[in-house]
Amino acid sequence: MSLEGRVAIVTGSGGGLGRAHARFLASKGARVVVNDLSHEAADRVAAEIFAAGGEALAIAGSVTDERAMAALVERVVTEWGRVDILVNNAGILRDRSFAKMTLDDFRLVVDVHLMGAVICTKAVWELMRAQRYGRIVMTTSSSGLYGNFGQANYGAAKMALVGLMQTLAIEGEKYDIRVNCLAPTAATQMTEGVLSEESLRLLDPARVSPGLLALVGDDAPTRAILCAGAGNFAAAHVTLTRGYHAGAAESAGEQVVAHWRDVTDRTGEIVPDYGFTQAEREVASAGLTAPVMAAPR
Numbered sequence: 001m002s003l004e005g006r007v008a009i010v011t012g013s014g015g016g017l018g019r020a021h022a023r024f025l026a027s028k029g030a031r032v033v034v035n036d037l038s039h040e041a042a043d044r045v046a047a048e049i050f051a052a053g054g055e056a057l058a059i060a061g062s063v064t065d066e067r068a069m070a071a072l073v074e075r076v077v078t079e080w081g082r083v084d085i086l087v088n089n090a091g092i093l094r095d096r097s098f099a100k101m102t103l104d105d106f107r108l109v110v111d112v113h114l115m116g117a118v119i120c121t122k123a124v125w126e127l128m129r130a131q132r133y134g135r136i137v138m139t140t141s142s143s144g145l146y147g148n149f150g151q152a153n154y155g156a157a158k159m160a161l162v163g164l165m166q167t168l169a170i171e172g173e174k175y176d177i178r179v180n181c182l183a184p185t186a187a188t189q190m191t192e193g194v195l196s197e198e199s200l201r202l203l204d205p206a207r208v209s210p211g212l213l214a215l216v217g218d219d220a221p222t223r224a225i226l227c228a229g230a231g232n233f234a235a236a237h238v239t240l241t242r243g244y245h246a247g248a249a250e251s252a253g254e255q256v257v258a259h260w261r262d263v264t265d266r267t268g269e270i271v272p273d274y275g276f277t278q279a280e281r282e283v284a285s286a287g288l289t290a291p292v293m294a295a296p297r
Contacts, residue, residue, distance in 0.1 A: 001213055004029035007080045008216070009072070011063050011120055012090030014041025016188035017139075019048075020205035021087055021212060026054030028213065030085065033076055034058045063090045063116030066123075073123045083124045085216045087137045087182075088117035088161075095194075098152045106153040113139075113157035117164065125177075134177035135216040138165045140225065141183055145236055162225065162238070169223040170274055178222035180215045183236060184208040185229030207231040239269045240278060245285040 003025060013022040014036025026032045026049040034049070034056055036042040042058035049056035057079060061068035076083055091113050094105040117138055128134025143151045144158025162181055169179040185191075186208050187200035195203065211228040214220065225236040244262040246255040256263060272278060280292045 001217060002029045003085075003213075003216070006030045006084040006216075007033070007076065007082050008085035008087065009033040009035060009076065009083060009120070009124070010087045010089055011035045011116070012037075013087075014038050014045055017184055017186050017205045017208060018087075018089040019045050020186075020209045021089060022056070023049060023052070023054075024206070024209035024212060025085070025087075025216075026056060027052065029054075031055040031057070031080055033072070035063075035072065035090070036060055037062055063088075063120050064111050066119050069119050069123045073127065077127065082131055083127055084133060085135045085137075086120060086124050087139075087212065087216075088120055089137075089139050090116050091139065093151075094153060095150045097150050101152060106156075109153035110157045110160075113154070114160045114164070117161055121164075121168065125172075128172070128177050129175045132175050134172065134175070135220055136165075136168065136172075136177065136179045137212065137215050138162070138179070138181045139184065140165075140181040142185065142227070145183060145225070165225075166223055166238075166275075173222065178215075178220045180220065180222060181225040182208075182211060182215065183225060183227040185227075202230045204230075237271045239266070240272050240281065241266055241269045243281070243285070247286065 008025045008030045010018050010022045010025065010032060012018040013034045022032045022034050022045055032049060032054065034042045034045045037060065039060040042060050046056035046058035057076065059072045059075060061072055063069060073083060092109060094109050096105060121136055124134065138161040140161050141154065141158040143155040144162065147155055165179050165181045172179055185203055186205040187203040188205060207230055208228040211226050211233050215224065215226060227234045227236050241264060244259040246252040249255065276292060283292050
């Protein structure tokens with residue numbers, strides 16, 4: 001499968017997972033923009049891509065700098081005419097238990113992971129709408145999906161990216177902009193002190209990047225969460241159970257407690273099509289057969 005003719009931006013690609021992503025996309029024929037805070041790191045990865053026979057453009061800048069990211073996209077369009085793929089990979093860690101975490105630590109992580117992805121995506125969004133084609137990958141994490149001790153800031157930012165992905169996938173659908181999440185596990189500077197040496201040996205970032213091919217190709221899905229590590233690929237889902245209808249009785253609270261097993265029973269659970277699927281199921285359980293949405297005015 002080739003990405004020949006496609007232009008990809010990979011943020012935070014001066015090392016670690018981003019470097020592996022940039023090199024992989026280039027190996028499939030994409031022209032790759034290597035973005036990093038460090039000029040030297042970006043130049044080094046771009047040189048590696050050139051040496052392997054690919055095309056790359058090194059552009060340094062912070063994903064939290066709106067003007068810098070707008071200028072990056074403008075330069076890419078001037079040089080290569082379009083942007084087809086954006087991989088929002090840039091990130092940092094400030095791990096501490098919530099009791100010891102400062103609000104500055106929390107804000108900084110959210111700013112880089114969440115707002116950085118928002119800024120970069122906003123910079124390419126109108127371009128992708130106009131060209132009626134785009135593939136965007138948000139980097140979420142198992143810490144966001146399931147939680148991890150000492151990562152309240154990181155987990156909150158990473159789960160927020162899932163919500164961003166879900167909505168942008170809906171808004172971008174008619175423009176063939178497909179938006180997905182990648183939840184990687186890889187041996188990088190960010191995970192060196194967290195994972196065992198035995199695990200790190202198996203968790204080569206290069207074993208994550210092949211999953212991108214499924215998320216950025218012409219036949220890519222949209223609204224998918226791909227979990228990847230050590231060459232294993234799996235899908236995560238946000239699901240909704242059938243639940244229990246307590247109605248408007250005064251004892252509704254006590255009923256929820258008494259029927260908690262029914263509330264959480266996963267038999268027949270679904271992956272909602274969109275946010276109001278929840279409301280549709282709730283009012284249907286109360287006996288409403290009419291449409292849940294108001295008629296257009």
